[in-house]
Amino acid sequence: MSDRRWYVVQTYSGFENSVQVNLERRIESMQMEDLIFQVMIPEELRIEKKADGTTKEKMVKMYPGYVFLEMIVTDDSWFVIRNTPGVTGFLGSSGGGTKPVPVPPEEILPILKKCGLLETPKLDVEVGEKVRVVTGPFANQIGTVDSIDMEKAEIKVLVDMFGRQTQLELGFEDIEKQ
Structure with a gap:
């Protein structure tokens, strides 16, 4: 069984995109592609109504101040993430070198579906069948x-x-x- 799980790192609010870029650069430069697979900032499309009656589509971060990572936690991968500029720590880790806690599948699956990373299976039945x-x-x-x-x-x-x-x-x- 693979130890590939989703984890959440904390960042300063508003710095999520720069942390994502920093993480992706460090993963590539330190050859961590076999341990750290995806870096994601969950966003959703919101339609806002302006005062003049027009509407505007806007991508809004679902979890400001957090970046999601799919990875296998080892001492090396943990060190690369933890020491990336802008990362303040792992969610669920009490600090002092403790390993992070993965996001449970029942919590991460709806987020991945909402972001379009998982396809919802097609259903060809109706109520009453x-x-x-x-x-x-x-x-x-x-x-x-x-x-x-x-x-x-x-x-x-x-x-x-x-x-x-x-x-x-x-x-x-x-x-x-x-």
Whole structure:
């Protein structure tokens, strides 16, 4: 199993872009491409309405003062990141040389989806259709689609258990159309 995980470094607010450039230069110059894979500043498009009634599209940082890194933490990779100009520390590290704590997958996946780094699986079912659960403890159960949340890539399915309808929350990849 790869130790490739997402981590967050703190920067001074407003210096995220220069820290990203500094990190990318240091990663290349110190040949750390095999340990540090991506440097990302999560941004989203916001439409602002001006006083004169016109609208303006603007990219806004979702987490000002933070830069996200996909990396494998070793003493060398930790040293390169920690000693990059503008980096004040790792989020979840208490300092004093302690290793950083990775961002849990359930927290980083929605951020990656919102930034367009992960594709949301396509879904070809509608509410009321029959589906089969393909993973987990309810594998091979047939149920009816109750609701679909495209933003979270979740689907609620009603399955018959012990003579009652029970609702399951599943990911798009956990079901297939009947």
